[in-house]
Amino acid sequence: MTVDLEGPEPLYEQIAAILAARISDGTYAPRRRVPSEAAICEEFAVSRPTARAALQLLGKRGLIVTVRGKGSFVVDDPSADRPEP
Numbered sequence: 001m002t003v004d005l006e007g008p009e010p011l012y013e014q015i016a017a018i019l020a021a022r023i024s025d026g027t028y029a030p031r032r033r034v035p036s037e038a039a040i041c042e043e044f045a046v047s048r049p050t051a052r053a054a055l056q057l058l059g060k061r062g063l064i065v066t067v068r069g070k071g072s073f074v075v076d077d078p079s080a081d082r083p084e085p
Helices: 011-024 037-044 048-060
Strands: 064-067 071-074
Touching: 011 037, 011 048, 037 048, 048 064, 048 071
Parallel strands: none
Antiparallel strands: 064 071
16 A cells, blocks of 8 residues: 555545554554554655654544553554544
8 A cells, every 4th residue: 555645635644544454454463563653654755743643643543552662552452433533
């Protein structure tokens, strides 16, 4: 999956959608780490603030939880119905 640099959707939303799809399909298992900001920057060729915004959006949607000093992890049950912010 790639991001559409010319599309109307912000890059961070596109990246968040890709990461959410990976969580849904099991690529990132519950209670396991998702890629770091640096890894997201490298994979998608975006700036750190864009990567951070994508992770924050996933957190707001209840898909991940960030633990200071350890990273961001998939929640126990990401498939549960969660409100969309």
